[in-house]
Amino acid sequence: MSERFISIEGIARAYPAADGLPIAVFEDLWFSIRRGEFVCAIGHSGCGKTTVLNILAGLDEPSTGVVVVDGKGIEGPSLDRAVIFQSHALLPWKTVLGNVAYAVKSRWPNWSADKIKAHAEKALGVVGLSGAEFKKPAELSGGMKQRVGIARALSIEPKILLMDEPFSALDALTRGTLQDEVRRICRDTSQTVFMITHDVDEAIYLADKIVLMTNGPGAQIAEIVDNPLPIDRARTEVHKHPDYYAVRNHIVDFLVSRSKNFAEEQAARVAGGLPRNNRHPPVVRPLAAPALMPAATRAAS
Amino acid sequence: MTTSLPFRAGLLSLVILAIFLGAWHIATAGSTPIANIDPEYAKLLGQTATQGKSAMPGPLDVGRALWTHLRDPFYDRGTNDKGIGVQIAWSVARVAAGYGLAILVALPLGFVIGMSALISRALDPFIQIMKPISPLAWMPLALYTIKDSGLSAIFVIFICSLWPMLINTAFGVASVRREWLNVARTLEVGPLRKAFTVILPAAAPTILTGMRISIGIAWLVIVAAEMLVGGTGIGYFVWNEWNNLSITNVIIAILVIGVVGMALDLVLSRLTRLVSYPE
Numbered sequence: 001m002s003e004r005f006i007s008i009e010g011i012a013r014a015y016p017a018a019d020g021l022p023i024a025v026f027e028d029l030w031f032s033i034r035r036g037e038f039v040c041a042i043g044h045s046g047c048g049k050t051t052v053l054n055i056l057a058g059l060d061e062p063s064t065g066v067v068v069v070d071g072k073g074i075e076g077p078s079l080d081r082a083v084i085f086q087s088h089a090l091l092p093w094k095t096v097l098g099n100v101a102y103a104v105k106s107r108w109p110n111w112s113a114d115k116i117k118a119h120a121e122k123a124l125g126v127v128g129l130s131g132a133e134f135k136k137p138a139e140l141s142g143g144m145k146q147r148v149g150i151a152r153a154l155s156i157e158p159k160i161l162l163m164d165e166p167f168s169a170l171d172a173l174t175r176g177t178l179q180d181e182v183r184r185i186c187r188d189t190s191q192t193v194f195m196i197t198h199d200v201d202e203a204i205y206l207a208d209k210i211v212l213m214t215n216g217p218g219a220q221i222a223e224i225v226d227n228p229l230p231i232d233r234a235r236t237e238v239h240k241h242p243d244y245y246a247v248r249n250h251i252v253d254f255l256v257s258r259s260k261n262f263a264e265e266q267a268a269r270v271a272g273g274l275p276r277n278n279r280h281p282p283v284v285r286p287l288a289a290p291a292l293m294p295a296a297t298r299a300a301s
Numbered sequence: 302m303t304t305s306l307p308f309r310a311g312l313l314s315l316v317i318l319a320i321f322l323g324a325w326h327i328a329t330a331g332s333t334p335i336a337n338i339d340p341e342y343a344k345l346l347g348q349t350a351t352q353g354k355s356a357m358p359g360p361l362d363v364g365r366a367l368w369t370h371l372r373d374p375f376y377d378r379g380t381n382d383k384g385i386g387v388q389i390a391w392s393v394a395r396v397a398a399g400y401g402l403a404i405l406v407a408l409p410l411g412f413v414i415g416m417s418a419l420i421s422r423a424l425d426p427f428i429q430i431m432k433p434i435s436p437l438a439w440m441p442l443a444l445y446t447i448k449d450s451g452l453s454a455i456f457v458i459f460i461c462s463l464w465p466m467l468i469n470t471a472f473g474v475a476s477v478r479r480e481w482l483n484v485a486r487t488l489e490v491g492p493l494r495k496a497f498t499v500i501l502p503a504a505a506p507t508i509l510t511g512m513r514i515s516i517g518i519a520w521l522v523i524v525a526a527e528m529l530v531g532g533t534g535i536g537y538f539v540w541n542e543w544n545n546l547s548i549t550n551v552i553i554a555i556l557v558i559g560v561v562g563m564a565l566d567l568v569l570s571r572l573t574r575l576v577s578y579p580e
Contacts, residue, residue: 059483077486089480093502093578102498106488138579156488 004068005035005192006056006160010278011065013051022063025051026219028278029065031211036190038183040203042251043213044259049196053164056194057083070159079107082158086165088149090137097133100124100152107156123155124148126185143174150178154185161186163195167202179205180235200251204229205238212254214262220278222262225251226285242288250286322360329359358549366549367556381541383533385553389561391533395451395526396519396565399458403515407463408508411470412496415504421471428467436461436522440529450530454523461522462515469511473504505576513569520562535561 011029014022025048033039041049054060055067058077067074069081090099100120105111111119124130127147137145146166153161166182167175183206186193197203203210210225228243238244258265266276338346358366374386414421436457443453477500485495527536535558542550 057487059486077489079487079489081487083483083487085480085483087480089478089484091481091484091499091502092580093505093576103488106490136579 003034004032005037005070006033006194007068008032008052008056009066009068011052011055011062011067013048013055013060014063023217024063025216026213029221030279031221031224031281033192033194033209035192037208038186038191038193038195038206039209039211040195040197040207041211041213042197042200042203042255043219044215044255047213047216047219047259049213050164053083053162053194053196056160057081057162059083079156080159082153082156082161084146084149084153084161084163084166086168088137088142088145090145090148090152092137095134095136096124096129096140096148097121099137099148100155103152104155120151120155123151126154127151127181141174143170143178146170146178147181150182150185154189159192161191161193163193165196165198168198175202176235182206183235200248200255201239203251204244204247205233205235210251212251212259214259220262221281222254222258224281224283226283228285228287243286246286246288250284325360329355329357356548358552362549363552367553370553380532383538385535385538385557388533388535388538389557392523392527392535393561395454395534396458396516396523399455400462400516400519402455402459403462403466404512406459407466407511408470411467411508412474412500414467414471415474416500421475428464431460432464432468436518437525437529440526444530450532454526454530454534457526458519458523462519465514465518466508466511469514470504470508473507473511474500476507477503502576502578506573506578509569509573509576513566513573516565516569517562520558520565524558 008029008031012024012027014024017023025046029052031039041052043049051060055062056069056074058074058081091102094102097117097120100123101116104116104119104123108116108119121130121133124133127150129144129147129151132140132144137148140148146169149166163182167178170178179202185191195206197206204227207227210227212222212225214220214222225247228247229238229241233241270276370385374384374389376382376384377387414424439457439460440453443456444450447453447456481499481503482495485499490498523534524536524539527534528540531537531540535554539551539554539558542554
């Protein structure tokens, strides 16, 4: 079971176009996420990443295909799957504590007010927001708002955390700190995470696996990159790892050129006798070419 | 020598008031009395003819009369002689009744219209036709069906306060941000809890704006309605004093209507501020 905690099986999403014929944003997507795994999806705007996340959240439905989570098909939103929204989506008339407590009360409706408050305060403590409980979201900086969003998602102790470009609206310093905290929290709790991002470095730092999506319409999963960096990594050190540039270049190459021309690349590969199976997108593990590695590093790794 | 803006604005307001009162006083003050006239005859002619005094009361006359009204606002000496406080109380009570009924109908109905595109479209033609009807046009129909002039006035207030509240509630509910609704969905919040904890607070500023427009219209309409139905109320007071040819009292009534209307608007604007949220 743990092999395929989340299993996305052949989903497609079509919208009616101007001429009435449906246009598929993405089609025949297959991939799975193991329990405790951190998976990032990366691709250009319009490839349907957010739709995939919304389908996982239960906020949207695939036109065809199913998503199975923990042995059960997704039917609508669930408290087992918490979403951290790109725009933080805090309720502006509630305080910071009120926003988190609202989620806690939704999860455990029978808890006493004191217990709900204590639990919400604990969640705020985890993201370093103790002391700001009684502020309104409008009084907070962008980074602090997103912390509240993270606290709200974590407070309901979800089986899966879904993040839609959670840090894209933040400045670089704040983004870095929040990435560190999210990574720490997710590792401490063995949280299963699916995250959408535009930021290659963010994906490399955070993810165990990176799903590369081709351009829409008709987007597909081109490859799944198995991150070769060690589990224990520090944001400030990660770019010094010998495999770092191999992964980074692979992903950047994909985004810059291959994502556009993937259909031709595919046709060439099929012509060369390598048929493609959408059910099992190729898994690649970019590593530094041995000749380029300094001997000392090679010995150490 | 810089003083605060509110102070300077207040000072300017006082100056404008003084100029207005001064001009009023000069315009209505009498000229020299006409000499050589039999005093008995002069009495019959009145001051307009004999002293050049305007029939329009001056600010001092109005001030004196206002003082008499304010000293004893709540006396009741029969149908045509009630204190101005009593008349205002009647008007405010009618507005409160009609407005309260309108809230009871407009909020739930507006919620349903805002939530359901089907109902919104189905009811739209009716609302669009009913909205521009002058509330007083309903009066004969109301008098005929309700057969009670007091209740008819309340009905007219109800019908005129309904539309702004209904339309604003529907609009506010329909335009609640999708992301807030998605938060409620991902937290598996039930429909009733969602209505009260997400939709209502999110739409509250828009709803209160509609309520503020409504109270303004209701206060405009009550004067006209009471002129028609008669008996009590500030509108009836105006009409009665016009029949008495007491322009002084008419001016006082106009002043009081303005002050009460401002107070009602102030209450609603405070309430709006209470429920609005910065984003």
